[in-house]
Amino acid sequence: MTAPGLYLDRVRQKQPLVHNITNYVTANDVANLLLAVGARPIMADDPAEAAQITAGCDALHLNLGTLSSRTVPSLLSAGQAANRLGHPVVLDPVGVGASDFRAKTARELLKTVKFSAVRGNISEIRTLAALHSAAHGVDADPADAITEDRMDAAKDLIRSFARRTGAVIAVTGAVDLVADGQRCFVVRGGRPEMGRVTGTGCQLSALTAAFLAANPDEPLEAVTAAVCAMDLAGELGWDRLAPGEGNMAYRDRIIDSIYHMTGSQLEKGARFALE
Ligand SMILES: Nc1ncnc2c1ncn2[C@@H]1O[C@H](COP(=O)(O)OP(=O)(O)O)[C@@H](O)[C@H]1O
Numbered sequence: 001m002t003a004p005g006l007y008l009d010r011v012r013q014k015q016p017l018v019h020n021i022t023n024y025v026t027a028n029d030v031a032n033l034l035l036a037v038g039a040r041p042i043m044a045d046d047p048a049e050a051a052q053i054t055a056g057c058d059a060l061h062l063n064l065g066t067l068s069s070r071t072v073p074s075l076l077s078a079g080q081a082a083n084r085l086g087h088p089v090v091l092d093p094v095g096v097g098a099s100d101f102r103a104k105t106a107r108e109l110l111k112t113v114k115f116s117a118v119r120g121n122i123s124e125i126r127t128l129a130a131l132h133s134a135a136h137g138v139d140a141d142p143a144d145a146i147t148e149d150r151m152d153a154a155k156d157l158i159r160s161f162a163r164r165t166g167a168v169i170a171v172t173g174a175v176d177l178v179a180d181g182q183r184c185f186v187v188r189g190g191r192p193e194m195g196r197v198t199g200t201g202c203q204l205s206a207l208t209a210a211f212l213a214a215n216p217d218e219p220l221e222a223v224t225a226a227v228c229a230m231d232l233a234g235e236l237g238w239d240r241l242a243p244g245e246g247n248m249a250y251r252d253r254i255i256d257s258i259y260h261m262t263g264s265q266l267e268k269g270a271r272f273a274l275e
């Protein structure tokens with residue numbers, strides 16, 4: 001990748017409209033993060049309108065965070081409509097290992113919708129790739145963590161999952177891996193404290209959809225640039241916290257850091273390598 005800043009600048013120029021079928025925990029933060037990057041959010045999850053809403057948008061983010069039987073038809077119809085129109089579609093398989101319902105829905109989505117990218121933590125991606133994970137909630141299980149000695153195995157896993165699905169796969173955590181079937185970017189950045197703010201993963205998935213809409217010809221680079229931007233926002237936001245502030249102020253500082261981030265700042269602050 002030559003210039004992650006350029007991918008951010010293109011988001012600001014295009015101002016993509018991103019349709020989110022997402023969870024009620026973090027929906028407002030996802031909307032504000034999209035506004036911060038210069039994109040435009042819309043949340044709409046009723047089966048009566050999901051496909052039509054998507055048709056008027058530039059990208060679609062499907063998030064399983066508070067999955068309900070009512071919205072499964074919406075996920076499917078919006079995903080298929082976006083495919084017909086050639087819009088990028090991002091899957092965030094929140095807590096996919098926590099219930100059979102989530103796992104079954106995620107598998108049905110992967111079978112019937114062509115995703116441009118799948119973004120999740122390592123436990124979620126392991127579950128989707130049909131490996132074992134002990135995670136029962138929405139956060140990664142520490143036992144799944146990608147340590148240096150497990151890096152090669154993790155890269156092989158996501159590359160083969162990428163080949164199988166045709167999607168760019170982004171696994172985030174202390175180290176982030178972003179791969180298509182051949183290449184894998186390793187992104188080092190962010191802050192461990194980002195795990196204490198609910199919604200940083202959901203925000204990154206929506207940001208990924210915006211970056212893909214603005215950079216349709218280079219999906220691997222677009223997703224990597226989105227990951228770099230979120231990581232850098234986590235670092236800048238942390239530096240901007242005042243003494244005594246906690247995770248809610250940190251949430252706001254992360255979103256504000258995206259709001260103020262320039263292409264050249266991302267260019268300087270992004271830490272990624274093709275490994
Ligand atoms: N231990 C960590 N160190 C640095 N950055 C982290 C850490 N954990 C998460 N992040 C960052 O937080 C953001 C959300 O990722 P993650 O916590 O993996 O998603 P999720 O909330 O879906 O589990 C990403 O930008 C990721 O790189």
Ligand SMILES: Cc1ncsc1CCOP(=O)(O)O
Pocket residue numbers: 023025026064065066094138197198199200201202203
């Ligand atoms: C806590 C919680 N429960 C269902 S969705 C959700 C938010 C998950 O957000 P993220 O994966 O971005 O931390």
Ligand SMILES: [Mg+2]
Pocket residue numbers: 092094095120121138201202
């Ligand atoms: Mg998540």
